[in-house]
Amino acid sequence: MSVNSFISKALRQSLILNIISQSVPSKEDVDSVIELTASKVVDDLKALSMTLYLVEEKEIVFKFVYFSPILWANNASLEQKFEDKKQKLLALRLPLETGLVGEVIATGESNFFCLDEDGPEKMLDLSKNTEFAVTSMLTVALKSDCRIIGAIQVLNKEPASDGSPRAFTRANLMCLEEVGGYTSALLLRMLDSNYKINEEDAARYISNYTDTPLVTDESDLSFDKTLLARVGADIIRTTNVLPYKLTSKNHVAVLMKNPLDITNREAFSLKTSLSIDEVWVASASLMDTLIKRYCH
Structure with a gap:
């Protein structure tokens, strides 16, 4: 019963390549990171609804809202109702300490809700606003280096293939916290010119x-x-492709800072007659350390 990602893998990779190649990020890059994050969260957690909030001028702003097509199940009038709800939310600005999201932003502490554990009373108001009953919810802060810039919230997990309901787990919460952590760092790099991303x-x-x-x-x-x-050291340094093992006679596994750097991947293969079978991502500092150690 899963729905396809609203961002294809090819488009996701294209957006990533554009973002990491920009020395001075643009507003479009910020929007791309938000959209990529939403796609990642929905795909990994199978969420029926997802919202990403940012803090702007001491207000909470709805920057991205997603509703799964499962919620309207080919009902055109219901689909329009959810689209209207989405547009209404995207235009909304809330005082900084409003509701559960405001509490998570203020404290930095994640919130886990499951109907079976917490009972229905806690979610009565939220269910009225979402047009569907909320039975499971995760809310995490977007924070990096003790700076909180917003929050991510997911509501209800897609039903299982047999139609039976499913709920988010504590493991799902940890996954969302991890996504929130590295997404926050990248967004901070774009929103604050003085911020240096780890x-x-x-x-x-x-x-x-x-x-x-x-x-x-x-x-x-x-x-x-x-x-x-x-x-040879010269090829490794000029292409920034560091091979570490043969996977077969003329095929290798390599480390790269940017696995989407097709130009350098092709240059490496052309110069060495070796095809790249596997790629691992390494940070810039780790790559520099390893190249200095192994390429004399």
Whole structure:
């Protein structure tokens, strides 16, 4: 009963490539990060509704609102009702400490709600505003380096394939907190010109949104020194592609800061006659350290 992502994988990767290539982020980049985050959250958590809020001038602003097509099930009039609700919310600005979202933004503490654990009373007002009964909800702060810039909230999990209801779990909450953490860092880089994004946060963001595994410690990998000598230090430095093992005779696994850097991937393969089978994302500082260590 799952719905397709509202951002295709190809478009998601295109947006990521655009964002990370910009030295001076634009408003469009901010919008892209928000849309990418929404797509990631909906896909991973199978949420029927998702809202991303930002704090602007001491007010809570609805920056992104999503309702799953499951909620209207081919009913055109009901679909229009949800679209009207979405547009109304996107135009809304709330005082900073309004409601549960305001509380999460003020404290930085996540909120977990499940009907089976908490009872229906807590969600009566919210259910009136959403047009559907809220049975499960997660709300987390968008925070980085002790700065809170907004919140993400998801409502109700998609039903199982047999139609039976499902609820968010504590593990889902941890996943949402992780997404909120590295998304906040990237948004702060765009909203505050004085903010310097942590390299590890940037690498985690790229890894998650390109579906590429992340390496954070060189001890997690074993480097084939014969392969490194075969490729040569000059090629590794000029392409920023660091091979660490052969996966077959002429195929390799590599580390890159940006797995979507097609130009350097093709240059590496052309110069070495080696095809790249696997890519791992590494932060800029880890790549620099490893290249200095293995490329004399």
